Amino acid sequence: MLIFDDDTISIRSVQHFLYCQHRWGLLNIDDVWAENAFVTKANIIHKHVHNSDTMRLRAGVKTYYAVPVFNNRVEYNIYGVLDCLEVTTNVGGKIFSIVEYKPTKPRNTDYNYDDMMQVYAQKICVDNIFNTDCNTYIYYADTKSRVKLTFNQCNKELSAQLIALLSRMRAYSKSGTIPPISSSNQCSGCSLKDVCMPYSVIKIHKTTKEQIITMVNEVIE
Numbered sequence: 338m339l340i341f342d343d344d345t346i347s348i349r350s351v352q353h354f355l356y357c358q359h360r361w362g363l364l365n366i367d368d369v370w371a372e373n374a375f376v377t378k379a380n381i382i383h384k385h386v387h388n389s390d391t392m393r394l395r396a397g398v399k400t401y402y403a404v405p406v407f408n409n410r411v412e413y414n415i416y417g418v419l420d421c422l423e424v425t426t427n428v429g430g431k432i433f434s435i436v437e438y439k440p441t442k443p444r445n446t447d448y449n450y451d452d453m454m455q456v457y458a459q460k461i462c463v464d465n466i467f468n469t470d471c472n473t474y475i476y477y478a479d480t481k482s483r484v485k486l487t488f489n490q491c492n493k494e495l496s497a498q499l500i501a502l503l504s505r506m507r508a509y510s511k512s513g514t515i516p517p518i519s520s521s522n523q524c525s526g527c528s529l530k531d532v533c534m535p536y537s538v539i540k541i542h543k544t545t546k547e548q549i550i551t552m553v554n555e556v557i558e
């Protein structure tokens with residue numbers, strides 16, 4: 338049975354929290370919102386996917402779009418909407434595959450940690466609902482290619498990381514505290530930069546030369 342309560346967390350906000358805890362706090366505790374080109378691009382892609390037919394059948398694979406999922410085991414208590422769930426039927430039974438759409442492939446890696454944890458949280462839900470061990474992919478719109486994520490060998494470690502993360506998010510939500518800005522944040526693509534003004538906080542840790550180099554690097558990125 339699906340029960341939403343004050344502790345239920347959306348998988349999307351898990352990804353927000355991992356991208357930048359301060360940004361997550363501004364979005365979820367202060368109800369701030371602002372868009373930039375990156376957010377608009379991601380919204381267009383997800384809108385396109387979620388507006389697709391609810392289900393397509395091609396070459397024996399049923400593809401479902403905008404699929405709601407949840408896992409209400411007390412240590413998780415999460416829900417989300419999958420971009421896409423593929424179901425392949427063969428002699429051995431059904432094979433489930435999650436496909437998460439992202440606009441841009443990272444430069445030096447197959448996937449970012451926050452995206453990987455988002456997909457892992459989706460897997461926790463799908464595996465729980467269908468009693469399976471589903472495949473997981475990220476599809477990058479810019480390269481029109483899929484990257485497979487393999488979780489089997491590190492499930493326990495990732496589960497522990499996810500549970501610890503959810504517990505920190507609940508603690509911040511309950512206390513109404515916005516997590517502090519970290520100097521390691523990648524702020525150049527953040528739509529909340531004008532609201533957050535990270536340099537006014539981070540600058541106390543940086544010399545003027547370091548601040549200028551950081552700003553120049555952001556402009557040329």
Ligand code: SF4
Nearest residue numbers: 357360524527530533
């Ligand atoms: S500008 Fe940087 S520190 Fe501020 S919310 Fe965005 S990513 Fe986080």
